[in-house]
Amino acid sequence: MTVGTDLPAPGTADAARETPDATTPAVVRGDGTTARSRAARRWRRARWAVLVIGVLLLVVAVLAVTRPVTSSTPYSPDNPGPGGARAVAQVLGDQGVDVQHVTHVADAVSAAGPGTTLLVTPSLLLPEQAHALAGVEADLVLLGADDTLVGAATDGDVGRVQAPATSGYPFAPGCDLPVAQRAGALQLVSGLAADPTATRDVTLCWVVDDRAALAQVERPTPGGTRTVTAVDDPSFVRNDTVLEDGNAALALGLLGAHEKLVWLVPDPLDTSASGDTSPSAGSVLPPWAGVVGLWALLVVVVAGVWRARRLGPLVAEELPVVVRATETTRGRGRLYRRARSRGHAAAGLRASTADVVARRLGVPRSADPTSLTDAVSRATGRSAHDVADLLYGPPPPDDDALAELARRLDTLESEVHRS
Structure with a gap:
């Protein structure tokens, strides 16, 4: 009998089986999925999150x-709205004044040096911030400042008082300050008063019943003197009122006295003062x-x-694969061994033995360890100390001790079953 020449050479069949071709189907895992189906399922789960993030x-x-x-910040030089002051800032810039807009007290204190003007718009400041602003060597212009800032800047020579209602018509300044004379008659709220015990001259303008709308004092500095001007009514710099009466003349006269103007509009969250050296989180964020x-x-x-809401309530599902109890036990044992969790494994063995012997002896689950130990001791003839050491002793120090503990617990169970 002759062998056909069309048989494949040795090893050819194995090589053909190992070499995939274009017709080879996709590899299917035991759960009935392929790599493509799993990728599609992951994409369906994550697409909405990706869309939201995008x-x-x-x-x-x-x-x-x-x-x-x-x-839209009130009295801000970059606010073109009715409550802003962009009109005054732009006119000052056209006249050659360098307007520097800041929102942190520490920045204002560092920028306001001799020969500059520091404008502080209405705001709520901390006491240390008020004292830091009062200590600069620049000329100060305070608009609607509180009593703490006014008192600190004027050394207590000027204070805030209850302001009366406006008279309803403009009235003359009643003082000889050049800037007030150029502004002329204005309609301003008067809420400033000079301290009768003031040691320096205080100039009051637009006075009604001993209450002034503007107060100005001179203060000595290491390099000379500086001017502190407090205006109780800050509305004269706003875009919607700057063209009324002489408001524009007063604003340009007070704020354009020097070539540099530091315009402070404090951030409500700012807590910086002159002693701060590190920038706050708000100063580095846009x-x-x-x-x-x-x-x-x-x-x-x-x-x-x-x-x-889309997930809805939990739904119980059957496992797609039935896992044998022995496999689960072996897997858990391997995990314990890998983690070297001998104490946890020993506790599981002891709990299982205690449950078995308790059911065999009719000891309830609510029984304390002493009751169970006594019952096992009577049933097996062992000493109570030996039983307690087996069921509630310390964890084994090594694998050999754990194996010995398992063997002894198994022996204890067999003794209880034979009793």
Whole structure:
């Protein structure tokens, strides 16, 4: 009998089986899935999260690119609204005054040196911030300042008093200050008064019943003197009122006395003072960071609520694969061995033995260890100390001790069953 020549050479069949071709089907795992199906399932789960993150990044990018150069902060030099002061700042800039807009007290203190003007707009300041501003060598212009700042800047020579209602019509300044004379008659709220015990001359303008709208004092500095001007009514610098009467003349006269003007509009969250050397978190973040952060927080909350409602209540499902108890036990044992958790493993063995012998002897689950130990001791003839050491002793120090403990517990169970 001859062997056909068309049989494959030795090893050819094995090589053919090991070499995949284009018709080889995708490898299927034991759970009935392929790599492509698993990737598709992961994408379906993550696509909404990816979409939300992408929209968030897009909005942040748009806000960063299209951030407006103006603001809506009252009395701010970049606010073109009725409550802002952009008109005065632009006119001062056209006249050659360098207007420096700051929002932190520490920045204002460092920038306001001799030969400059420091403007402080209405705000709530900490006592240490007020004293830091009062100690600068620049000329101070205080608009609507509180009693703490006014008293610190004038050494107590000027204070705040209850301001009466406006008279309803402009009235003359009643003082010889050149800036007041150029402004002429104005309609301002008067809420400043000079201390009768003041040691230096205090100039009061637009006075009604011993209450003035403007108070000015001279204060000595290491390099000479400086002027402190407090105006109780700050409305004369606002965009909606600066063109009324002589408000523009008063604003330009007070703020344009020097070539440099430091315009402080304090940030409500600012706690800096002259002694601070490290920048605060707010000083290194862009102005829109707070708005974007709040918007992102709202998006996260809404997305969390939406996903929680979409998941719905928990549904019990049957396991796709039945795992044998022996496999589970062996797997747990391997985990204990890998983690060297001999104490945990010993506790599991002792608890199982205690449960078995307690059921055999009719000891209830609520029984204390002493009752169970006594029952086992009577049933097996062992001493109570030996039984307690087996069931409630210390954890084994090594693997050999753990194996010996398992053997002794098994012996104890067999003795109880034979009794």
